[in-house]
Amino acid sequence: MLAPVGGSWRDVLIIALAFMTSSLGAIGGLGGAILLVPLLSFGDMTIAQAAPLGLVSVIAGSIAAGRTQLQDGAVNHRFAVVTELGATSGAIVGVLLAGQFTDRLMSYVLAALAVVAAAGSAIRKGVRWKPDASLGAESIGEHHGSLSGVYRLNDAAVPYAPTRMILGVVTMSVAGFVTGLAGVGGGFLKTPLSSELMKLPAKVAAATSTFTIGITASTALLLMAMDGRVVVSDGALVVIGAVAGGTMGSMLQRRMSPPVVRRATALMLVVVATVLVIRA
DSSP, X not given: OXXXXXXXXXXXXXXXXXXXXXXXXXXXXXXXXXXXXXXXXXXXXXXXXXXXXXXXXXXXXXXXXXXXXXXXXXXXXXXXXXXXXXXXXXXXXHHHHTTSSOHHHHHHHHHHHHHHHHHHHHHOOSOSSOOOTTOOGGGOEEOTTSSXXXXXXXXXXXXXXXXXXXHHHHHHHHHHHHHHXXXXXXXXXXXXXXXXXXXXXXXXXXXXXXXXXXXXXXXHXXXXXXXXXXXXXXXXXXXXXXXXXXXXXXXXXXXSOHHHHHHHHHHHHHHHXXXXXXXX
């Protein structure tokens, strides 16, 4: 694996790639695997071989980013649980079908999905959900008995309520399918689906996606481990980089406005598509 680089330099490269991709992934809720997997495959790894390492980076990055995002009330756990019903089901199907498609076809399909998701994030202008001056710090968090909530934006409290949940759960199964099939986390689909289809605020969509892709990835990784596809030594290196990267990315996201998060997500998706096409 990564044949051109040997010994300790190979280990350093894996850690560095995991750090860089997890940092970027935490900012936009994409999960670093969508970049890490194709980058690792530029060596002598196939996408199928790199996929388990991508899932490890998603899980480690999700855990690392969680503390900062939870403090801001940006993770909506009820929304996450509901949408995971579709995503986890899709992930199981994806793992079972992994290996049935060529790397080239998978790269082109993932690139096309990334471009569509980028367009959805970039087209909308302005801020959908506005701060409410009547709400204080005690209002931050999820509302009991519903999927709505309030998150912290700088020193203000911003209320929101997602819509079109049935359609959202169905489309989330596609993101889960991609996770199981290619080991890329599915966040590059979950974030724009949550933000543009179900109308979550961009920062809540990114933070909740970072949380949920860890759950979806855990399901897929468990099945891959049972199949003997996980290289533990490489996985440990990825964890080191992903934990540091997820922490860094979540701290950067906290300082960004919702439109900046949305534009950054769109830009990263274009980069993802470019890397995938070059890899193919």
